[in-house]
Amino acid sequence: MSGFFALVGRDIRIALRQFSDTMMVIVFFVIAAALFPFGVGPEPNLLARMAPGILWVTALLAAMLSFDRLFQNDYDDGTLELLVIAPQPLWMTALAKIIAHWLTTGLPLLVASPVIGIMLNLEPRGFGVLIAAMALGTAIISLVGALGAALSLGSRRSGVLLSLLVLPLVIPVLIFGAGAVDAAIGGFPATQQLLVLGGLLLGCIVVCPWGCAVALRLAAD
Amino acid sequence: MAGIARPAAGNISWQGTPISEDPEMFFARMHYVGHRDAVKPALTVRENLSFHAALRPGPTDIDAALDRVDLAALADLPARMLSAGQTRRLTLARILATPAPLWLLDEPTIALDYRAVDRLRGAIDDHRAGGGIIVASTNVPLGIDDATTIDLAAHAPEIDALWGDESTGEPAEDVR
Numbered sequence: 484m485s486g487f488f489a490l491v492g493r494d495i496r497i498a499l500r501q502f503s504d505t506m507m508v509i510v511f512f513v514i515a516a517a518l519f520p521f522g523v524g525p526e527p528n529l530l531a532r533m534a535p536g537i538l539w540v541t542a543l544l545a546a547m548l549s550f551d552r553l554f555q556n557d558y559d560d561g562t563l564e565l566l567v568i569a570p571q572p573l574w575m576t577a578l579a580k581i582i583a584h585w586l587t588t589g590l591p592l593l594v595a596s597p598v599i600g601i602m603l604n605l606e607p608r609g610f611g612v613l614i615a616a617m618a619l620g621t622a623i624i625s626l627v628g629a630l631g632a633a634l635s636l637g638s639r640r641s642g643v644l645l646s647l648l649v650l651p652l653v654i655p656v657l658i659f660g661a662g663a664v665d666a667a668i669g670g671f672p673a674t675q676q677l678l679v680l681g682g683l684l685l686g687c688i689v690v691c692p693w694g695c696a697v698a699l700r701l702a703a704d
Numbered sequence: 705m706a707g708i709a710r711p712a713a714g715n716i717s718w719q720g721t722p723i724s725e726d727p728e729m730f731f732a733r734m735h736y737v738g739h740r741d742a743v744k745p746a747l748t749v750r751e752n753l754s755f756h757a758a759l760r761p762g763p764t765d766i767d768a769a770l771d772r773v774d775l776a777a778l779a780d781l782p783a784r785m786l787s788a789g790q791t792r793r794l795t796l797a798r799i800l801a802t803p804a805p806l807w808l809l810d811e812p813t814i815a816l817d818y819r820a821v822d823r824l825r826g827a828i829d830d831h832r833a834g835g836g837i838i839v840a841s842t843n844v845p846l847g848i849d850d851a852t853t854i855d856l857a858a859h860a861p862e863i864d865a866l867w868g869d870e871s872t873g874e875p876a877e878d879v880r
Binding site (some may be wrong): 485486488489490498500501556559560561562564565566567568569570571572621629703704 | 755
């Protein structure tokens with residue numbers, strides 16, 4: 484287990500040392516969301532109606548920016564070979580990297596989303612559910628994105644390939660995430676949507692680290 | 705041989721057990737140094753080394769390893785400030801920080817100056833004196849006594865048969 488925590492700690496430390504890379508994702512999130520009022524007009528009711536969708540789509544696109552460096556740096560400098568031959572299960576290594584990724588990307592997105600919600604005139608009723616759904620959703624995005632990043636390792640133009648792989652897979656997150664916030668705004672309970680997101684998260688926790696391990700082993704081969 | 709790539713034919717065993725059956729047991733007893741240094745420029749020398757040591761079981765001695773490769777004075781410097789030779793020495797410190805009976809060294813002398821090569825030779829001698837096994841591929845003679853040398857150029861026809869037209873003239877030293 485010491486290797487697990489060492490890996491999480493190392494990735495967080497690297498993310499903090501290269502703070503501009505981490506901030507880039509958040510800045511993209513804020514700027515992309517801020518473009519919508521210019522595009523669709525600053526009408527408050529219209530923005531309030533669109534806010535959940537805008538938040539989820541821009542958060543998803545911002546997260547996509549962070550996946551190319553999840554395994555790529557380790558792959559380039561030879562660390563990945565050593566992780567593959569480290570005496571701990573490779574799925575644990577993958578899970579450690581995914582947790583570190585969520586802490587350095589998903590968590591900042593989660594923190595930034597209420598601020599953008601205010602900017603987009605999101606109904607106050609929606610904030611609690613927004614944060615709960617975002618917490619579940621960003622974790623799923625980290626898991627699925629890591630799987631995509633591991634599969635596209637070593638290919639040319641892996642960034643484009645990664646988006647093609649991951650974006651269709653996270654459509655359910657988008658549907659139920661935005662649906663939960665919409666339901667809360669409309670005064671309905673969002674329990675169902677949150678439960679579906681929770682179920683998706685549990686499924687991904689089982690499948691994605693294992694899939695990552697297979698893909699990483701292939702990439703190092 | 706490290707278990708990264710799958711063998712084209714046959715299998716590799718460690719103490720009678722094929723490594724594909726219990727890879728983690730084998731990995732815990734093996735150190736591998738590849739062409740690439742696996743050094744993170746954003747981390748300090750010590751952080752780089754402790755990370756790799758934490759991945760492995762067994763006692764860890766970071767300071768002794770840094771001392772051994774003469775990097776103790778640079779321990780708290782970010783690794784991006786290191787020269788190519790110093791980076792390579794940091795990579796070699798990795799195999800000294802935690803014990804393992806088998807060392808697989810892929811051209812360990814790249815970028816090293818003659819003093820560092822002397823030091824590496826000393827570490828190899830100590831490892832062998834302690835009963836360790838070393839398999840190294842090298843372009844320059846490492847100057848190790850009674851090493852078994854496999855000259856791959858002599859096996860070129862067999863290698864050609866395995867890999868098609870790819871040829872290699874790299875002599876390997878197998879030290880036991």
